[in-house]
Amino acid sequence: MSDSEWEQLLSSSPKDAYEYLIEQYGNLIYAIVFNKLGSYGTREDIEDCVSDIMVEFLRNAGNFSSDTGSLKSYISTVAKYRAIDAFRRLVGHNNISLDTDDENISLPPSDSNTEEEAGNHIFRERLWEVVRSLGEPDSSIIIYQYFYNQKVSQIARRLDMTSGAVQKRSIRARKKIRKILENEEEL
Amino acid sequence: MNENEKDFMERLNNLDDSSVEEIAKNYPALDENAKKRILKQSLRKSGLPDDDIEVYEEPEEETEIIDDSDEEDEMSVSGIEQYNNKISWHKYAGSAVAMLIAVVGITSVVLLHRNMNNNDDFDISSPPFIDNANSEQIQVTEIVSGSYIDKGYRAEGFDYANINGYEGSVQYGMTTATEPPPEATEQVTTSPIEITSEISENNNVYDDITPVVDDPPPVTAPPVTNPPATTAPPVDVIVTSVVLINTTVTAVQETTEPTVTESQKTFLDGMRYVEISGTDEYMGFEFRPDGTLTAYAFDKYGSIIDGTVVTLDYEFIENSFSFGDIKNGLNWKKGVVINPNDSGNFTVQFYDNLYTFSTEPPVFAEPEVSIEGVWRTSGNDVERTFTFHENTMSGSYVTATDNLEITFTYERNENDITFYFDTGEIAKAVVNGNSVISVFDFEWSDGKTEHFYSIAP
Numbered sequence: 001m002s003d004s005e006w007e008q009l010l011s012s013s014p015k016d017a018y019e020y021l022i023e024q025y026g027n028l029i030y031a032i033v034f035n036k037l038g039s040y041g042t043r044e045d046i047e048d049c050v051s052d053i054m055v056e057f058l059r060n061a062g063n064f065s066s067d068t069g070s071l072k073s074y075i076s077t078v079a080k081y082r083a084i085d086a087f088r089r090l091v092g093h094n095n096i097s098l099d100t101d102d103e104n105i106s107l108p109p110s111d112s113n114t115e116e117e118a119g120n121h122i123f124r125e126r127l128w129e130v131v132r133s134l135g136e137p138d139s140s141i142i143i144y145q146y147f148y149n150q151k152v153s154q155i156a157r158r159l160d161m162t163s164g165a166v167q168k169r170s171i172r173a174r175k176k177i178r179k180i181l182e183n184e185e186e187l
Numbered sequence: 188m189n190e191n192e193k194d195f196m197e198r199l200n201n202l203d204d205s206s207v208e209e210i211a212k213n214y215p216a217l218d219e220n221a222k223k224r225i226l227k228q229s230l231r232k233s234g235l236p237d238d239d240i241e242v243y244e245e246p247e248e249e250t251e252i253i254d255d256s257d258e259e260d261e262m263s264v265s266g267i268e269q270y271n272n273k274i275s276w277h278k279y280a281g282s283a284v285a286m287l288i289a290v291v292g293i294t295s296v297v298l299l300h301r302n303m304n305n306n307d308d309f310d311i312s313s314p315p316f317i318d319n320a321n322s323e324q325i326q327v328t329e330i331v332s333g334s335y336i337d338k339g340y341r342a343e344g345f346d347y348a349n350i351n352g353y354e355g356s357v358q359y360g361m362t363t364a365t366e367p368p369p370e371a372t373e374q375v376t377t378s379p380i381e382i383t384s385e386i387s388e389n390n391n392v393y394d395d396i397t398p399v400v401d402d403p404p405p406v407t408a409p410p411v412t413n414p415p416a417t418t419a420p421p422v423d424v425i426v427t428s429v430v431l432i433n434t435t436v437t438a439v440q441e442t443t444e445p446t447v448t449e450s451q452k453t454f455l456d457g458m459r460y461v462e463i464s465g466t467d468e469y470m471g472f473e474f475r476p477d478g479t480l481t482a483y484a485f486d487k488y489g490s491i492i493d494g495t496v497v498t499l500d501y502e503f504i505e506n507s508f509s510f511g512d513i514k515n516g517l518n519w520k521k522g523v524v525i526n527p528n529d530s531g532n533f534t535v536q537f538y539d540n541l542y543t544f545s546t547e548p549p550v551f552a553e554p555e556v557s558i559e560g561v562w563r564t565s566g567n568d569v570e571r572t573f574t575f576h577e578n579t580m581s582g583s584y585v586t587a588t589d590n591l592e593i594t595f596t597y598e599r600n601e602n603d604i605t606f607y608f609d610t611g612e613i614a615k616a617v618v619n620g621n622s623v624i625s626v627f628d629f630e631w632s633d634g635k636t637e638h639f640y641s642i643a644p
Contacts, residue, residue, distance in 0.1 A: 014233065015230060015235055018226055018229050018230060018233075019226060022217075022225055023222065026225060027211045027212075027215040028207075028211040028212075030216055030217055031208075031211035032211075034216070035200055035207045036200075036201070038197075038201070047224055047225055047228065048228065051229040054229040055232045055233050058229075058233065059233070076204070080204075081563060120198070123198065124198055124199070124200075124201065124202055125202075125203070127198060128199065128202055128206050139214075140214060142199070143199070144214065145196075146197060147199050147200060147210060150216075174196060177196075178195070181195075
């Protein structure tokens with residue numbers, strides 16, 4: 001379905017438009033929200049934020065025009081900033097103290113922490129590369145366990161493995177990641 | 188690397204956009220049930236029906252004991268902890284003393300309560316709330332006239348729980364309880380009165396209020412040296428309390444079915460916009476033939492105010508109209524219908540104001556987009572954040588190499604905005620959108636366009 005077809009669907013059946021959005025972009029929005037909220041939100045918080053984004057997006061869909069940009073980039077922008085708002089709300093509500101690293105999630109960079117932020121950024125990118133290089137199913141296990149904060153039993157069901165196997169693979173994968181990153185530090 | 192494994196793995200977030208996109212594509216997290224949950228939530232938040240979506244409630248998973256330790260690490264231990272601490276005698280003694288204190292306390296309260304109930308010398312003329320006599324008297328006047336209910340009802344946005352304690356006091360159908368005879372009011376407010384012990388037993392207010400005629404103040408004595416009997420103010424208070432109790436009990440006990448004739452049902456069926464005299468508020472009444480209606484309040488832009496949607500009963504008997512929780516005997520407002528016409532429009536004169544019911548929606552104010560606050564831009568490779576102040580706009584461009592700060596002035600004429608830069612460049616923008624996500628197109632002199640979004644906190 002093209003973006004302009006989606007615009008037509010929205011005017012004829014909002015429910016179908018929702019279904020299409022969730023089917024098409026649900027995982028992307030969910031990942032964007034998880035990327036910002038991480039372990040600060042429960043599953044309910046994350047899903048609440050995703051549905052807020054959907055509602056807000058559809059409520060303001062009149063502002064979207066397929067002539068000026070893609071639906072995906074538009075909804076990603078909305079999702080990103082909504083997730084930041086949700087993060088701030090959760091941090092405020094739960095009275096969570098932020099470490100320097102977390103502040104960078106929501107605050108613009110300043111001169112004082114630019115260097116530290118750059119270091120964190122490089123580390124994250126490298127960590128992500130190493131995780132990808134693990135191969136399956138280890139990459140999946142690590143991503144579901146540490147990016148999506150899923151439990152071992154959930155991952156086991158998803159990957160059709162036993163919980164014990166998932167746990168053992170996770171331990172070995174983490175050791176492997178650690179070793180790779182330590183060797184790079186020594187060089 | 189000094190961090191332990193768990194800490195450094197928890198930094199697998201806040202990745203860049205392309206990595207997140209890759210994760211979403213190659214490692215999708217939403218299963219069908221989660222998608223349904225989100226769809227259901229979204230529909231519900233949008234006010235769309237969601238009954239046909241069945242979500243499987245996932246069982247609560249037991250807390251998982253995750254072994255984060257290395258299996259080759261010999262630092263872990265296993266076994267059962269045993270506690271052999273014997274309970275010493277003083278713990279038993281302490282428990283016994285605590286129980287004894289509790290028993291003595293309860294017994295004392297019971298005896299004290301019984302003793303107070305049997306006290307025939309209770310001085311009804313000197314209640315402890317004597318100092319509040321005047322304010323209580325004002326409350327009586329308001330409750331009897333019904334204006335207290337109306338204030339609470341509007342100010343709280345249909346928070347009816349707030350008026351539960353007073354619901355019975357506006358029972359217009361129950362004149363014996365709520366509408367005091369004029370002469371009784373006169374007596375209460377103008378002359379000292381006394382209350383005999385039969386008052387509370389009969390629970391009948393007006394029969395028991397008698398002017399104090401046997402012992403009037405001496406005519407020759409100045410008021411300062413010979414003030415009225417001190418029993419007068421508390422008498423007002425007691426009357427107040429009895430009125431409230433009496434009315435409330437009557438209201439709760441009475442249960443009626445709303446009465447609406449067939450022709451009136453046809454006449455009323457459908458939506459009415461309600462203008463309330465003396466206010467700039469509008470309400471919506473959606474009448475149904477079964478004698479119920481959905482009421483809600485609009486803001487000045489015609490949007491339904493959150494938390495104001497409630498279902499009520501209504502009653503239409505000849506030219507009398509009332510609404511409230513009638514099935515439970517609670518008429519909140521009752522008034523006289525004036526000038527009903529064929530279009531279904533009519534007016535109701537309530538005791539305090541006039542409600543004009545119309546099938547035609549009123550002209551609501553056009554939503555105005557405030558541009559003060561933080562805006563973010565999109566439509567460009569570089570994300571920018573701007574803060575609009577009263578007549579200046581400051582912003583920052585964060586790029587891979589630069590972090591630029593700029594400030595420039597702007598003028599707003601309704602929805603047209605003109606920006607003035609130090610370079611002499613002028614850019615124009617047109618605001619549109621609404622208060623949740625506002626957007627306007629910003630066209631630079633080189634023809635580039637940017638879209639500004641404001642995301643409400």
